[in-house]
Every structure is written in C-alpha cells, then in structure tokens.
Amino acid sequence: MERAAVGKLSEETRCLDRAMGLSWGRNKPARRFLPIVLPWLAAIFYLLTQIHGRALSPKLERFEFCQGHMGTQFRMILYANSAAGAQAAAETAFTRIAQLDLMMSDYLEDSELTAVGRQASGPPIPVCEELFRVLKKSQVMSKRSQGAFDITVGPVVQLWRRARRTAELPDPARLSEAMALTGHRKMHLYEQTRSVRLAQSGMRLDLGGIAKGYAADEAIVLLKKRGITRALVAAGGDIVVAEAPPGTEGWVIGVASLNSQDEPSACHLLLRHSAVSTSGDAEQHVTIGGIRFSHIINPKTGMALTGRRRVTVVARDGITADALATALCVMGSVRGLQLIETTSGAAAQFEEESETGKRTTISRRWSAFPKSCP
Ligand code: AMP
Ligand code: MG
Numbered sequence: 001m002e003r004a005a006v007g008k009l010s011e012e013t014r015c016l017d018r019a020m021g022l023s024w025g026r027n028k029p030a031r032r033f034l035p036i037v038l039p040w041l042a043a044i045f046y047l048l049t050q051i052h053g054r055a056l057s058p059k060l061e062r063f064e065f066c067q068g069h070m071g072t073q074f075r076m077i078l079y080a081n082s083a084a085g086a087q088a089a090a091e092t093a094f095t096r097i098a099q100l101d102l103m104m105s106d107y108l109e110d111s112e113l114t115a116v117g118r119q120a121s122g123p124p125i126p127v128c129e130e131l132f133r134v135l136k137k138s139q140v141m142s143k144r145s146q147g148a149f150d151i152t153v154g155p156v157v158q159l160w161r162r163a164r165r166t167a168e169l170p171d172p173a174r175l176s177e178a179m180a181l182t183g184h185r186k187m188h189l190y191e192q193t194r195s196v197r198l199a200q201s202g203m204r205l206d207l208g209g210i211a212k213g214y215a216a217d218e219a220i221v222l223l224k225k226r227g228i229t230r231a232l233v234a235a236g237g238d239i240v241v242a243e244a245p246p247g248t249e250g251w252v253i254g255v256a257s258l259n260s261q262d263e264p265s266a267c268h269l270l271l272r273h274s275a276v277s278t279s280g281d282a283e284q285h286v287t288i289g290g291i292r293f294s295h296i297i298n299p300k301t302g303m304a305l306t307g308r309r310r311v312t313v314v315a316r317d318g319i320t321a322d323a324l325a326t327a328l329c330v331m332g333s334v335r336g337l338q339l340i341e342t343t344s345g346a347a348a349q350f351e352e353e354s355e356t357g358k359r360t361t362i363s364r365r366w367s368a369f370p371k372s373c374p
Helices: 002-019 028-056 083-104 112-118 129-144 151-166 172-179 211-225 318-341 364-368
Strands: 061-069 072-080 187-190 195-198 231-235 238-241 251-255 267-271 274-280 285-288 291-294 309-315 347-354 357-362
Touching (some): 129 318, 151 291, 211 274, 211 318, 267 274, 318 347, 318 357, 347 364
Antiparallel strands (some): 061 072, 072 231, 187 195, 238 274, 251 267, 274 309, 285 291, 347 357
C-alpha cells in the first residue's frame, strides 16, 4: 500500500517536471531555472496554508472582565473562540491575582509580606517563590534608581496614608522615627534559602509601587497557558498586553493626562507584547495648607512628593514598568530619563507642571514608538 502511494507520488512529480520542462539528471538549462522556480513554489505553498488555516480557525470574539483586587479594578480584555473558554481563562487569572494579593498586601495582617515585617530583626524568613522574585526585583530597582524606589518606605507610607485621611501633616518626630526604620540596604535576601531578613525591628515592606505590574504579568502568563494569546490586563494605571487584537497592529492605549486617568487621552500608544505604567499624583493626593502631597514618598527625605507630575513608562514587562514609573516620579525628568535610556526596551514620557506652565519630556525610544499624539 505504502509503496504504491510513494510510487504514485514520484510518478506525479515526474509529470510535473515534464510539464515545467524540468529534468533532474541530464538537462542543465533546467537546473538553472530551479533557483527561480523553487522560491515561487514555496511562496504559493505558504499562501495556500495561510488561507487554509484561516478558513479552519474559528472566529475570535472579544470578551471583557473586571474584578477588584489590590485596592484597584483589574480589567481583562481577551479574544477567545468561546464564551466558556474566555470565562474559564479569566477566572484562572483572577484567582491568581487574588492569591498574589493575599501574599503581598501590606493591609492584610495575615499576608506573607506582613509576616516578614513582624519578624524583622530576627533570623531570615523563607518566603514563597513569587514573593522572593518581587523582593529581588525591588532590590535591583532600588540600586538602579539610587534609592528612589524603595519598598522599605512602609513605616513612612503609613504616616502619609493617615495624613491623607485626616488632612494633617505627619508629626515631624514620628516621621523621623519612621525614617530610621527605612533603607533598602537593611533588607537582606538569601538566594539559596529563598529567605529574607529585615535588619531592624519595626521595619515594614510596601509593594504598592510594584505588585500590580507583577500581578498583571502573571495574569497574562496564565491566559497564554489557557491558549489565549491576544489579551490585555489593566490594573489601574499598570497595563500589560500580549499579542494584538485580531487584524490589528497592536492595542491602542491612551496615555493618561496630568489631571486624571478618566480624562480623554491626547496621546495613544500602539503596543503588543509590552507593558505600560503610569504614576503620579492624579488619583491619590491630599492638599494641606494649599500644598498638594502625592502618595509617592521621597525615601531620602520621608516627604510625600509635591509639584504636579505624571510619568508614563513602557517596558518589556509589567513589574519593570510599574517600578520604573514610581521611581521616575521621585527622580525627576533628568535623572529619571537617564535611568530609562539604560534600561533595555524601556521608554518614558514625563509631564510636569510648574509656575511657567506644563513641560513634557520624552526619552529617546519614546519618539520611535508607533503612536498618535498631537
Ligand atoms: P505607584 O502608583 O505604582 O506609583 O505606587 C505608589 C505606591 O507605592 C504608594 O501608594 C506606596 O504604597 C508605594 N510607594 C510610595 N513611595 C514609594 C517609593 N519611593 N518607592 C517604592 N514604593 C513607594
Ligand atoms: Mg509603580
């Protein structure tokens, strides 16, 4: 049976050769045509398989899901070929985000992160793989940003959270006590035992500037495992995108304005396999004595940032974009954009407001992005 089939195939091949005036053995001019004809045949074959593939693959539909986690709304847009498949994938991703929230929240008394703080000044505490990964990345970002990004600002963040609720500035004595309990060099990580040690009792970690980007990365990983390759996960101002929506070049992402994430965007980015994070004082701030204080802290002074600014960072993954956006708010445009230029694949747009008006600064790679801006 098999022999017959092979024989038939070779017979047909010979017929095709003859029809095209080709002969494998003796005819030399025919051999000269071969390099010209073969690429054409390959191209036609490729086109036919593409058309055939499209005709067979079911049409993808757009689905959208929303759930509250980590103190913000997580939104997922994904393309799937059935509502049941989309729902199941989104549920898996939301469950993962909820687990990460339980692990990394500094609001929850029983989170793994809070447990690390409780045992500060004690021996190293083993932590789970995901938490260790985020702590390691935080440490790298602290070094790269010369301390502008620092998750040990926890005790100071606590005082400023209270200030936002009461509209009263933190007591200077308490602020300097809290400052004495900060410093990224006081957090020690031990790779071999996957453990962490905080040097002083009273230290407290805060992953508010990095965990949402990481959670969005993880959600995308899970969606892909479920076969969903065209997806967007947005955790407030931290967005991660996978492959573009069907028939498009990328996801259209509006760049937030200086004033609010709800204001219509003047500038849109076109992104795929990428992450974009925005940080600033638009959403969380308090005005005391006519001065507007942001929720982002300068770890060198313990003061909440003042002066209007908004930073949008594009990076290869959510964890990097999230941490960089927070760091850049503290560093300012000059030092901040230097950090961006030395981060592979990263770009940023920096918007500041001063007495002289609004000023927008962009990094080198930002100008090369596909986007629509006035
Ligand atoms: P984001 O909105 O991503 O810029 O993160 C802001 C949150 O990060 C704040 O609400 C704090 O919980 C935390 N945070 C504040 N200042 C810093 C800082 N300098 N480095 C790291 N995290 C910070
Ligand atoms: Mg951030």
